[in-house]
Amino acid sequence: MRVYKQIVLYSILIEFNSIQVVMAQSVPPGDIQTQPNAKIVFNAPYDDKHTYHIKVINSSSRRIGYGIKTTNMKRLGVDPPCGVLDPKEAVLLAVSCDAFAFGQEDTNNDRITVEWTNTPDGAAKQFRREWFQGDGMVRRKNLPIEYNP
Numbered sequence: 217m218r219v220y221k222q223i224v225l226y227s228i229l230i231e232f233n234s235i236q237v238v239m240a241q242s243v244p245p246g247d248i249q250t251q252p253n254a255k256i257v258f259n260a261p262y263d264d265k266h267t268y269h270i271k272v273i274n275s276s277s278r279r280i281g282y283g284i285k286t287t288n289m290k291r292l293g294v295d296p297p298c299g300v301l302d303p304k305e306a307v308l309l310a311v312s313c314d315a316f317a318f319g320q321e322d323t324n325n326d327r328i329t330v331e332w333t334n335t336p337d338g339a340a341k342q343f344r345r346e347w348f349q350g351d352g353m354v355r356r357k358n359l360p361i362e363y364n365p
Contacts (some may be wrong), residue, residue, distance in 0.1 A: 245334050245355045246276020252359075256328065257313055259364045262318040262342035268311045270359070272330060274301035279339075281347045282332040285310065287325050291316055292361065294328060298343045299337060318363060 251271040258266050274280050283298040293312045301307060311328060333347050333354045350356050 224231075233359065243334060244353050245280055245332055246274075246278060248280070248282070248330065248332055248355075248357065249273040249275050250330065250357060250359065255360045255362050257362045257364060258313050262313070262363070263315050265315060266313045268313075270309050270311060271306050272301070272309060273306040273308070273333075274303060277303050279303065279335045279341070280332045281335050281343050282307075282330060283343075283345075283348060285329045287327050288331075290314070291321075292326065292328065298345075300339070300341045300343050313361075318335060318365065323361070323363050324364075328359050328361070330357045330359070331355070 238267050249272075252275070255337050256268050256270065258268060272282060279300060281298070281300050284294040286292040286294065291314050293314070295310045295312070296307070299307055331348065333352050335347060
């Protein structure tokens with residue numbers, strides 16, 4: 217009877233510990249800041265490649281993984297496209313706009329989106345795409361692209 221009680225107690229502890237781990241990973245990601253904060257502006261002429269630098273700052277108290285998406289992969293690129301930031305760490309991203317025929321192509325919906333999520337506790341500081349594919353919360357910030365004539 218005593219062995220059975222120990223097994224049940226051990227089983228309960230394992231269950232409790234797994235719940236703690238799940239709860240730690242379900243903490244919503246904190247805030248990021250971007251500089252500029254609201255939009256990215258490119259200026260004419262558009263017959264050559266333009267590059268605009270933005271800063272992404274992890275304002276939270278947890279390590280995050282980030283990834284950048286764009287609505288127009290032919291025209292817009294970002295380097296580096298993904299990475300890992302420790303708390304209060306920042307990264308400078310180069311947003312590039314390839315040459316295009318301004319006024320002849322639709323640019324109304326162009327934007328980049330910063331997505332970020334908390335990294336698992338104890339994970340190496342190396343970006344992993346699967347962090348964004350599980351049950352964890354992913355936050356997004358849209359930065360519209362404005363093209364001045």
